[in-house]
Amino acid sequence: MPAREIRPRSPLPPSPAGRRRQNDSSDPAHHGLPVHEVVLLLETDAARGLGHDEVERRRVQFGTNELPRRHTGGIARKLGRQFNNPLVYVLLAAAVITAFLGEFLDSGVILAVVLVNTVIGFIQEVRAEAALDALHSLVRTHAAVMRDGERKQVPSEDLVPGDLVLLQAGDKVPADLRLVRLSALRVDESALTGESDPVSKDQVVLPQVTPVADRRNMLYSGTLVTAGSGAGIVVAIGGETELGEIHRLMGSVRPVATPLTLKLARFSTTLTVAILALAAVAFLAGLAHGEQPGQMFTAAVALAVGAIPEGLPAAVTVTLAIGVRRMARRRAVVRRLPVVETLGSTTVICSDKTGTFTENQMTVRALWTPSGRYDITGSGYGPDGHILASTAGGTAGGQEPGAAIRPKDRDAALYWSLLGGAACNDASIRPEGPGWLARGDPTEAAMLVAAGKGGARVRDFLAANPRQGELPFTSERQFMATLHASTPTRGEVTVFVKGAVERVLELCGHEMDSDGGNRPLRRHAVLTAAHALADTGLRVLATAMLRLPADGGTLSNIELHGRMTLTGLQAMHDPPRSAAAASVAACLRAGVGVKMITGDHVRTAVTVAxxxxxxxxxxxxxxxxxxxxxxxxxxxxxxxxxxxTVFARVSPEQKLRLIDALQSRGHVAAMTGDGVNDAPALRQANVGIAMGRTGTEVAKEAADIVLTDDDFATIEAAVEEGRNVFDNLTKFMVWTLPTNMAEGLVILVAILLGATLPILPTQILWINMTTAVALGLMLAFEPKEPGLMSRPPRAPGRPLLTLGLTVRILLVSALLVAGAWWLFEHEVATGAGVAQARTSAVNLFVAVEVFYLFSCRSLSRPAWRLRPFGNRWLILGVVVQAAGQLALTYTPLMNELFHTAPIGTDAWLRIFGLALLASLVVAVDKRFRRTGF
Structure with missing residues (x-):
């Protein structure tokens, strides 16, 4: 059942579309109702959300939270689209005129070729749609919801009306929501309203006639949270959201063409026009020689059909699709097809540090307070471990180095640093299977674990001092702050802050001693300690606190600058990924520069680098x-x-400047990112790469590729696959173009000389149709060349075919023309009939293509140095093609359809001898000219 807006008890607008059509309706919309009325209407709970059973019932009633899939047409329309090709127009015209001239058999064969190509294109389109659906499922959006009072992560399509959705900076809004609570919430609604500036949200009830762009108490599907946090009740899902209405009005969208396919399309169109013009000239030249118009038209059709590389578009589609599939298997999901080609040209990768070069499994290793330094044992998110007086910094807290301590008893600053880091925190940790699962930021999860190891009773504190306000962490602010109200009898509030050392120090005027008292801040000592910790590869955050009277105001208007008390530093370790060093080395060998861009301290970044x-x-x-x-x-x-090489403590604007600067130097830049602040640079980069596991929805929407494992090694793998895609396309072009050129030239020479055609149009169609599918497309499965990542990136302005490869194409084409003419004339001179001579010429074309196919598996190495079974699809294609040629030569039906005749063993020996000679010439060309990519 299609999704729709729920109306349990009271008449509500039927849908966003209905609201636009009925602006004068008296039915109340959700933005015009107080929160408690929305809760009653949707039969939900603003604190606990829906129950499991109710969710299941509503899912059955209202369907899934998905936009209607774009209707690409039925079978008839898909088949019809396959005829929209210049080559098909030429073939159809040839079939009609051939039938008009009485050559019904030839006309039928041409129509059969058109039908076969149409079916192949149809199958490819259906498969492409299925592959796209599969890739979409790999980057499925998830939403945080409250159900039965428990926070859960669920796929966004599982949301139902009445669900309570929790949002924070970086999230994509998964459905239309009525806000029930928020904190400094700002939302980018440009996708819906066109307004470029983020919109501040509140909960005020609005007039019914308020337009969408001014509904500050609503969140709409597809928009992006840029700052703050909030919670809202789902009021519309799927096609009944505001975004769903836009989706319905969009109509069909043309698929994005890559720069490569655009070049190929222009190349094919230009070639088609040139060949048709040449065919017309040949037709007129034949008439001038006194030939019959029907014969000359047949010859002109043969020239045109033979010279057009009709298999090229199919090869591009298949090769790109295989490349995308291979990338997906290596955990790189391509969201935009143009990136497949661009990856092969990437010259520099700008990568984030955390989670890309490192494991993103933070563990606090060291603690520092104004009274001394401490070490902390244990690893990961498990609770096992102790806090020890550091052996690196002498005694701490009055303990001997290496002795276990209780922070609350020995160092009040340490205790409040641990407690503040855990209270000013949005992460959570829970046991799952044999280990522990952290939800939220890994840095915050590490601070939660450290607090537990230090005996800080975080739950007790939060129960007595619930959070009543917060300033979320932003890249501009570089710290997070929370406000906690105490019991009425104490009459005070506590502010905790954690963040970058330099920014927290700007807020502090004092530091806490071991007894809990305040003393003047020793800024230089704090920075010295932070630098010492960062020099060992640790990420350092500072913690601070402030106590105020209960009437001190809200967090947004409390002046923190200079009033906070520094409690300490927490230094955590995020180990480098095991494969990162090898992947970086591979990129450098391939001529791809690697730069680290991070918000961390420069010393930490340099150590990890x-x-x-x-x-x-x-x-x-x-x-x-x-x-x-x-x-x-x-x-x-x-x-x-x-x-x-390393850029530390950078802002979003600076990331964008970095990409601009690299592009101005001629670089093709890839940029990784995971946060809201990375989105502009991801858009600007030639290849934007988002983290699939830890990345925000903003980053994923802005990116071209999503890494499902957040690993730098996957980026290197994607670059490698991108290069292989372009290599295989180049191999196909170098393989197919000589045959097309030779077929056209053989016909042209025959017309100009007034000689008998060595090969007929239907025979040319057979060659092109069968070899493109059985032989050429098999190159799309060719494995990577051994030196693929040892050569420099392909220059963006470099032509599809180098001069050396163009010369090779002309060389093979000339060999085919000479060989076909010699073989045809030889067979006729030795008493063979014209049909047998033509059959020999057809088989020669195919035999040379088969031998040349093995040579084209590498454009620089000889065929005998390649693994013979390295591409088993190619072997299968050769077997299929050989069976087809035998049927063409020896079965009566094929003889009648294609005007062929059986040939003897001596003819086959000549065919294979010429094919072998052509292979040897190509090998010599490779040996002495060293022509490659």
Whole structure:
């Protein structure tokens, strides 16, 4: 049953579309109702959400939360689209005129070829739609909901009206929601309203006639949360959302063409026009020689059909589809097809550090307070571990180095640092299977674990001091703050802050001693300790707190600057991924530069960069901070970015500038990211790469590729697959073009000389139709070349075919023309009939294509140096093609349809001898000219 807006008890508008059509309706819309009335109407709970049984009932009643799939037409329409091709127009015209001239058999064969090509195109379109649906499922959006009072992550399509959805910065709104609570919530609604600036939200009840763009108490499906957090009740799902209405009005959208396919389309169109013009000239030349119009038209059709590489579009489609599938198997989901080609040209990868070069499994390793340093044992998110007086920093908290301590008894600053880090926190940890599962930011999860190891009673504190306000972490703010109200008898509130050391220090005027008292802040000592921790590869965050009277105001208007008390530093370790160093080395060998862009401290970033192999680039100016970037003059900025390898403490605007600078230097730049702040740079990059596991929906929407494992090694694999896709397309072009050119030239020479045609139009159609499917498309399955990642990236402006490859195409074409003419004349001279001579010529074309196919498996290495069964699809294609040629030559039905005749063993020996000679010539060309990619 299609999704619709729920109306349990009171008359509500039938749908967003209905509201637009009936603006004068007296029915109340959700933005015009108080929250409690919306809760009653939808029979839900604003705190606990729906129960499991009720969710199942509503899913049956209202369907899934999915937009209606775009209707691409039925079978007839899909089949009809296959005729929209210049080649098909030429073939249909040839079939009609051939029938008019009485050559009904030839006309029937031409129509059969058109039908076969149509069926092949139809099958490819159906398969492409199925593949697209499968890829969409890999990047399915999830939503956080409250059900039966428990927070859960569910697929967005499982949402039902009445669900209570929880949102935070970076989330994509999964359905139309009426807000029930929020904190500093801002939403990018440009996808819906066209307004570029994020909109601040509130819960005020609005007039019924308020337009969509002004409904501040509503969130709409498809929009993006850019700041803050909130919760809302689902009021419309699927096609009944505001986005669903837009979806219905959009109509059909043309598929995106890659730069490669656009070049090929122009190439094919230009070639078609040129060949038709040449065919017309040949037709007129034949008439001038006194030939019959019917014969000359047949010859002109043969020339036109033979010279057009009709298998090229199919090869492009299949090769790109195989490349996308291979990338998906290697955990890189391609969202936009053009990126498959662009990846092969990538010259620099700008990668985030956390989660891409590292495991994104944070563990607090060291703690520092104004009283000393501590170590912490245990790893991962499990609770096992202790806090020890550090052996690196002498005694701490009055304990001998290495002794276990209880923070609350020995160092009040340490206790409040642990408690503050856990209270100013949105993560959660729970046991799952043999281990522990963290939800939320890994850094916050690590601080929760550290608090547990230190004995901080976080739940007790939050029960007595519930959170009543927050300032969410943003890339601009670089800290998070929470406000906790105490019991009325104490009459005070507590503010906790955690974030980047430099930003937290700007808020602090004091530091806490071991007894819990305040003393003046020693800024230099704090920075020295932070640098020492960062130098060991640890990520360092600072914690601070402030106590105020209960009437001190809300968090948004409390002045924090200079009033906070520093409680300590927490330093955590995120180990580099095991495959990161090898992947970085592979990229560098391939001529692809790698740059690390992170919000972390520069010392931490440089340490991790060294661990993954980027230290080879370190030198003067190789690591730059955001502040240093701002100080670089505009004229020197691009050069500085080119030289540097590590960029730390950068802002969203600076990320965008970095990409612009690299592109201005001629780079094809790939950019990774996972947060809201990464979206502009992901859009600007030639290849935007989002993290699938930890990435926000904003980042995924902006990206071209989503990594399902967040691993840098997957980026290297995607670049490798992109190069292989382009290589295989090049191989197909180098293989197919000589045959098409030779077929056209054989006919042209015959017409100009007034000689008998060595090959007929129907025979040319047989060659092109069968070899493109059975032989050429098998190159799409060709495995990667051994030196694929050892050569430099392909220049963006480089033509599809190099001069050397063009010469090889002309060489093979000339061999085919000469061989076909010699064989045809030889067979006729030795007493064979014209049909037998033509059959020999047809088999020669196919035999040369088969031998040349093995040569084209590599454009630089000889065929005998390749693994013979490295591409089993190719072997299967050759067997199928051989069976077809035997049927063409020896079965009476095929003899009648294609004007062929059986040939003897001596003719086959000549055919294979010429094919072998052509292979040897190509091998010599490879050996002495070293022509490759």
């Amino acid at each position: 060294a661990a993954v192999g980027l230290d080879a680039y370190h030198g003067s100016g190789s690591a730059l901070t955001g502040a240093q970037l701002d100080a670089i003059p505009a004229g020197e900025f691009a050069n500085a970015v080119e030289r540097a």
